[in-house]
Amino acid sequence: MGFKYVFIPASPNDDMQEMEYETDITELEKDSFRSFVEKFFAAAGQSADREILLQQLKERTGVDLQEKADKGEMANDMLDKLLSTSSVEIFPVQLPTKETCFQGVSVYLDDKGVAKNLEENIRVSSLVQACGYPGQTIRGDCFIGRVFDDTQDEWRRMDFTLKDCSTDAEWIHVTKMQRANRKSGDLQSMANSIGVNNPARIDPSMLADSAPKGETADYSWKQSEDEVEVTFKKEGLQKGDKKYVKVAFGRKRLRVEVKDQVIIDSSLAGNTTADECTWTLSDGVLQVTLAKADEGTWPELLEA
Template structure:
């Protein structure tokens, strides 16, 4: 196995965990291996451009080329328009001041045209580094050493995705020095004000306003994020181990409890899942996810000797629908439970 390096992906959806990944470096492909990986990701995610959007991009490209456009082969022009490219944003410049070690953010250069959603976390991180930008779609972070003579991929870990990370603070300091004489901070404030006003008009998800701070993950939250990553790849056992580690550090970390319950359900550990859901609901009685997961756990435990579990599961689903009347998952679960409950009622109780 050849050399590899660690990098981070910040998904556009705030419901998806930030992940730390690793990529092996093929011999002689230190520069392009990561770019090819990112291009492939962007080419298969985030939607496609319409024909009118492609035509608009083509006309923009012709305008940029000016007189030289008449000498460009039409086929090459079409290829350029359809080519997936990556926008490389330098968050921490690789200069002599940073010993030529920089951190870059890689985004889909067609994100705006594809209509991808605003990536709040990546936008906030970029703004912490002094970059007044809106990031759309998934974003990647990677560290490099590049002094124009030598190039090397270096590790960047999930623990470094915070406003207090050394590289972010250094980037912020460098941006502040550069902008001090030009009113950069007022420009940043104006930018964030405009962005938040637009979010108030378009964001129905109840997300908090953008700030120039990215809250640092606690050790427990880092473990929870690792659990989320394990869950997404289908490793339920590893996910439970990570969530348990998170809860050892912070017993009141509700998302870890709730997610551990779901991982337990995947492994058929219904009793354990019910216990976790009970703990969640003690703290958050209106937590619909916990209610539905407890309903599933109770349903899995129900049999001819424990018919009451069907009723308990049904009670959970009815409560979930009371809180969220339009919840489709709860409606489907209620319909199924009503059928099962009626079937079990017709079966005589077995005596032990």
Template sequence: MSDNTFTYVKIPVNSEEPIEELSASKSGGLEKDALVKNAKAYFQQQSNSDQPSCEIMALSIPLPGNQYRAVSLYSSDLPGASTKENERATKLVTACGHSLPKAICGDVFIGRAYDNEEFEWERVDFRASDASPTAAWCRVARQKGGGGGQGGSASSLNSLVQQQMNVSGGPPHVVAPQTQALYGMDGAPAVVEDWGSWTQSADEVEAKLSIPSGTKSKDCKISFKRNQLSVAVHGETKISGILFSAIVPDDCTFTMEDAKDGTRDLCITLTKANEGSTWSFLTETA
């Protein structure tokens, strides 16, 4: 890849289609950014609209904690745009610590930029591997000062607003993500995993595992750490990994309940350290 080009990605709404890496020239800078131009042209063609337009969502704003790397998502705001949820994009948004007023719909583009006021604004690479909810930059984003939902600020969207105005000449459509019942949140369907399922509320996450009847507390070994959870039953590891977000270990508990099918349920309650955050997964491999 040339020093004069950058990589960004397209995440198709059809989850069976691969995430596509695209490249464009850096020469336009902030005022004539190629990613915004290309995204608007793509959405205009999709919607047969007379005007090019797109909505910009700040996933991570530039802060010292993320080395001034901003990540933004570009979706269609035109009439006739797809109303089908882009599940991969929605998961990525919540993985940055944001909650959502609505699901992300249709095809989307995601790009990254270096945005430090002491230096010139510049596009930097965002690759397909970065479009995973378990990517390192997502973990940074959802921490305090990391630029995502735990460290974001509406005032830090100035560069995006200016970018939108310069490229389109029209009013900006820049949004910061905000809440919806997703990922087992507040009555939404439980998230099903290989080991069981989990749900969440604003301040807690509850994981439920089916265990053999007759299982006692002494048969369960559960370790609560601020950023990790491990669960073993009868010596077999069921869950072991890094949590989506920090918990308060001393407030976490587990109980066992008899299930209707004759087995038992191991119910684990995790207290969120960041109350109000929406988790998009429970653990990733440690």
């Protein structure tokens, strides 16, 4: 039977399109829709600003690739190939929780939208802002899709239609409430963790280093309100080695294998929204981003 999704062009003069994916997708590990979206953005072919891309990669990975190339530690043609590779960014708008009947909604967009100076997608930006993300802007053509994820046994793609693209849609109201409750709950949780009774009086400097983080011989990890970032640094690993990297996301499990070496295969200390978890690869660095499904901070990365 398949499922419906919506394509929203960046230009407001182009019509939004309700489209149908012909086959059902009921396993996250076999999500061909995501591959379809990646191919779409790869085929778009817009040129990107090199300096902006280099800065973005440095911010994400902590590695100055241009400096490595200048020192001869990385081939220039390899750097050029890395910067020209297109991928997809997933912006999780609605998280699948009990309050949302375990339904999640995500926007799929070109991950180099800023570097390519793509036109702001006013219609998608308006939807996202109406959901409780003030000031958030989305660039370029976008896809919007919905999944069901009960965080236990069932995961599947569901219909998302043109009717859902109204700022008056019920899912947007629910998401706005979810965002408000999530922020409040996380703030209270962090307040409790550092012994502050009145979260309204928390100073940002008090919270800067309060969330647990850590480092081992194989990786380092840190967390924000919504995500956990795990960074693996491995000499000799290059962007072109993507085929040697295997990352499997479970609701409460992470497995990472690089060149037949299993680095992590363990239960996590918290639940994740597996559909929104991602990984990126650059020379020497593999970064895994875990989307939190539950409120609050993780005491550790892995379950004891």
